[in-house]
Amino acid sequence: MFRVVLAAVLLAASAACQQAGGSVEAPAGAAPAAPADAPLWLSLPGGPGPGAGKHVVLVAGDEEYRSEEALPQLARILSAHHGFRCTVLFSTNPDDGTIDPDARGNIPGLHLLDGADLLILFTRFRRLPDADMQHIADWVEGGKPLIGIRTATHAFAYPAGERSAYANWSWDSTVEPGGFGRRVLGETWVAHHGHHGSESTRGVVPEAARAHAVVRGVRDVWGPTDVYAVGRLPDDAVVLVEGEVLDGMTPDSAPVADGRNAPRMPIAWAREIETGYGDPQRVACSTIGAAVDLRSEGVRRVLVNAAYWCTGLAAAIAEKSEVGIVGEFEPTMFGFGGARKGVRVGDLDKDGTANN
Numbered sequence: 001m002f003r004v005v006l007a008a009v010l011l012a013a014s015a016a017c018q019q020a021g022g023s024v025e026a027p028a029g030a031a032p033a034a035p036a037d038a039p040l041w042l043s044l045p046g047g048p049g050p051g052a053g054k055h056v057v058l059v060a061g062d063e064e065y066r067s068e069e070a071l072p073q074l075a076r077i078l079s080a081h082h083g084f085r086c087t088v089l090f091s092t093n094p095d096d097g098t099i100d101p102d103a104r105g106n107i108p109g110l111h112l113l114d115g116a117d118l119l120i121l122f123t124r125f126r127r128l129p130d131a132d133m134q135h136i137a138d139w140v141e142g143g144k145p146l147i148g149i150r151t152a153t154h155a156f157a158y159p160a161g162e163r164s165a166y167a168n169w170s171w172d173s174t175v176e177p178g179g180f181g182r183r184v185l186g187e188t189w190v191a192h193h194g195h196h197g198s199e200s201t202r203g204v205v206p207e208a209a210r211a212h213a214v215v216r217g218v219r220d221v222w223g224p225t226d227v228y229a230v231g232r233l234p235d236d237a238v239v240l241v242e243g244e245v246l247d248g249m250t251p252d253s254a255p256v257a258d259g260r261n262a263p264r265m266p267i268a269w270a271r272e273i274e275t276g277y278g279d280p281q282r283v284a285c286s287t288i289g290a291a292v293d294l295r296s297e298g299v300r301r302v303l304v305n306a307a308y309w310c311t312g313l314a315a316a317i318a319e320k321s322e323v324g325i326v327g328e329f330e331p332t333m334f335g336f337g338g339a340r341k342g343v344r345v346g347d348l349d350k351d352g353t354a355n356n
Helices: 002-019 067-082 130-141 150-154 179-185 291-295 297-310
Strands: 041-044 055-061 085-090 118-123 146-149 201-204 221-223 237-245 265-273 281-286
Touching (some): 041 067, 067 291, 067 297, 118 150, 146 297, 150 179, 150 281, 179 281, 201 265, 201 297, 221 291, 265 297
Parallel strands (some): 055 085, 055 118, 118 146, 146 281
Antiparallel strands (some): 041 085, 201 221, 237 265
């Protein structure tokens, strides 16, 4: 509504100024306003495949690991190869409509969760209006399936004394220790176990998990992001992939020899949470999954298989599920301040990459 009113005001000013022989210019340094009809989320139609008829909503909103690049590619894979209809939501600058990971309080489209089949969450320290959080809360409390990626363990952050009804969802809540991350995914933010930016991660499927559907066909998991520290997971958590800390940033780097791999930290796990009504809630979490991690076929396969498992399609997971990159994919390296600037949803081409 604000953009529509603003556009009307500028149009009227422009007409008056033109009558006087002048012109209207935006203030120096101001971002151009988005067109009133500019799309605010990425919609990908479903197609043939086991996921046909199911709707996945993917929510991107972190400042460091390029979720705004990772989730469009994951959505492309789920849509093009497996038939899922996908909608990708983004943290968005409310003033100019650009995708802005630093806009912690604005993710348009969360109402689209109503009636969806799966939520894939990749956010970090968001503080959303209660009306928006209500859609996420209804999803979680309704026992619906969820996949959390990387910083989703600390998806929400509220300052001390916050009056929001969802303050206890904060990653550092003391009323509900660990907030959403620990209660739903199984863990909140703890620490970097590997050295950030200098020690990458090799994923290892433990022998006890080899029969689980989520790791079917998973042979090679590697990513340049480091291993997160994880405390004691809930008793219902099944560790699917463990993270080996490597002494370098390439796939052939050797494991560190200082004891941090004895034992290895979990980097992907699954939960079936008893809700007291109906089937257990299926939740999967992967602390590997930054945009640059998705170069790894193994990382992509874990996430795609998890989507099948969460939506009741475990029996349809192929021995080697199709996870080929769709279109061009040149992900930006992780790091604060590194997000591409000025990109709107409408700038994403048919392959989900930015045109500018």
